[in-house]
Amino acid sequence: MYLSRLRLDPMNRQTMRAMAEPKLFHGAIERGFAGERQRTLWRLDRMGSDWYLLVISPEMPDLADAAKQFGFPNDENMCECRDYEPLLNRITNGSRWHFRLVANPVYHTPGNIALGKRGKVIAHATPEHQQNWLKRKSAEHGFCLEDGEFLAVGEQWYRFGKGADKKLVSLLAVTFEGALTVIDRDAFKKMLTEGLGRGKAYGMGMLTIAREREN
Numbered sequence: 001m002y003l004s005r006l007r008l009d010p011m012n013r014q015t016m017r018a019m020a021e022p023k024l025f026h027g028a029i030e031r032g033f034a035g036e037r038q039r040t041l042w043r044l045d046r047m048g049s050d051w052y053l054l055v056i057s058p059e060m061p062d063l064a065d066a067a068k069q070f071g072f073p074n075d076e077n078m079c080e081c082r083d084y085e086p087l088l089n090r091i092t093n094g095s096r097w098h099f100r101l102v103a104n105p106v107y108h109t110p111g112n113i114a115l116g117k118r119g120k121v122i123a124h125a126t127p128e129h130q131q132n133w134l135k136r137k138s139a140e141h142g143f144c145l146e147d148g149e150f151l152a153v154g155e156q157w158y159r160f161g162k163g164a165d166k167k168l169v170s171l172l173a174v175t176f177e178g179a180l181t182v183i184d185r186d187a188f189k190k191m192l193t194e195g196l197g198r199g200k201a202y203g204m205g206m207l208t209i210a211r212e213r214e215n
Contacts, residue, residue, distance in 0.1 A: 001056060001057070001058060001083075001084035001085055001088065001193055002055075002056070002057055002058075002059065002060050002061070002081055002082065002083060002084055003054065003055070003056055003081070003082050003084045003087075003208075004054070004055040004056075004057070004060075004061055004063060004079065004080065004081040004082075005052050005053070005054055005055075005079070005080045005081075006052065006053040006055075006063050006066060006067060006070070006071055006078060006079045007050060007051070007052055007071055007072060007075065007078040007079070008044075008051040008052060008053055008070050008071055009070065009071055009072050010051045012069075012070060012071075014069050014070060015051075015069075015070040018069075018070060019044065020158070020160065021158070021160040022044075022158055022160075022202040022203045023160065023162070023201065023202060025042065025044075025053060025066075025070070025203060026042070026201050026202065026203075028063075028065060028066040028069055028070070029042055029053075029055055029061065029063075029066065031065055031066075032055075032061035032062045032063050032064075032065065032066060033057070033059060033061055033062075034062075038057050038058060038059060038061075039057075039058065039194070040055055040056065040057040040061075041055070041056040041057075041193070041194075041195045041200060041205055041206040042054060042055045042056070042203055042206065043102045043203045043204065043205075043206040044102075044203055045100075053066070053070065054206065054208070056084060056192075056193060056206060058193075060081055061081070063079050064079075067079055084193075087209070088189050088192065088193075091182055091185055091188060091189055091209075092182065092185060093182055093183060093184070093185050094181065094182065094183075095181070095182050096179060096180070096181050096182075096212045097179070097180055097182070097209040097210065097211065097212055098177075098178070098179055098209065098210050098211070098212045099150075099176075099177070099178065099179070099180050099207055099208065099209050099210075100175070100176070100177050100207070100208050101134070101175070101176045101177075101196065101206070101207040101208075102173050102174070102175050102176075102203065102204050102205075102206060103134070103173070103174055103176065103196055103197045103199075103204050103205060103207075104123070104171055104172060104173060104174070104197050104198045104199035104202075104204045104205070105123065105124040105129070105130045105133035105134065105172070105174055105197065106121050106122060106123050106124065106133075106172075106197075106198060107121075107122055107124060107133070108120070108121055108122075109122060121198075123170075123171075123172035124172075124174075125172075127151070127152040130152040130155075130174050130176075131150070131151070131152055131176075134150070134152075134176055137196060137197065138180070140187075141187055141188060141190075141191035141196055142182060142183055142184030142185065142186065142187030142188030142189075142190075142191060143180045143181060143182050143183060143184075143188050143191075144180065144181050144183050145178070145180055146179075146181075149178050149179045149180075150176060150177065150178020150179065150180070151176065151177060151178060152174050152175070152176055153175050153176065153177050154174070154175040155172060155173065155174045155175065156172075156173045157170065157171070157172055157173075158170070158171045158172075158173065158202060159171075171199050171202055171204070173199070173202075173203065173204055179212055180209075191207065192207060192208075192209070195207075
């Protein structure tokens with residue numbers, strides 16, 4: 001597995017458009033792999049005034065075209081790629097990590113089978129419900145969260161047309177940050193490489209970790 005980081009030019013018109021329509025980033029990432037389609041995770045990260053595109057993938061991507069579209073073509077260091085396996089191998093049950101996640105917290109309304117009506121997928125709109133959603137998901141993916149140790153720190157709505165008929169897609173991206181404890185190493189590692197929740201093609205589902213700082 002590899003973790004790649006591309007520095008973006010937020011003043012570039014194509015970058016601004018892709019930030020509103022994340023499917024454009026997804027297309028550029030897919031073109032960075034030769035051969036069979038890759039199962040990738042990606043998201044946008046902001047550090048101070050700088051914006052980055054993060055990608056986790058089984059193979060090392062070629063992000064040259066994405067760099068030309070969205071980055072700084074004259075910056076030789078705008079793209080980095082690192083082996084992700086050393087970090088994955090340091091994960092143990094009971095280990096504590098600082099995390100950041102961009103996800104699409106939703107719930108399903110009941111449908112009516114007799115009438116052939118499907119339920120709807122609705123975004124959780126309040127921080128309390130968003131955080132409760134993540135606590136429920138954590139047990140499925142090998143980690144646990146304690147109240148007061150994590151927060152929903154930001155959110156953004158994406159609304160764009162999809163397909164030939166330009167059907168409107170509405171997605172809520174919520175950013176979570178805090179501390180977690182690993183309880184099932186294998187399940188947790190699988191989640192780090194395969195993602196959590198819906199909206200992975202649109203920059204959601206990637207959880208990244210760093211060693212929790214000691215007091």
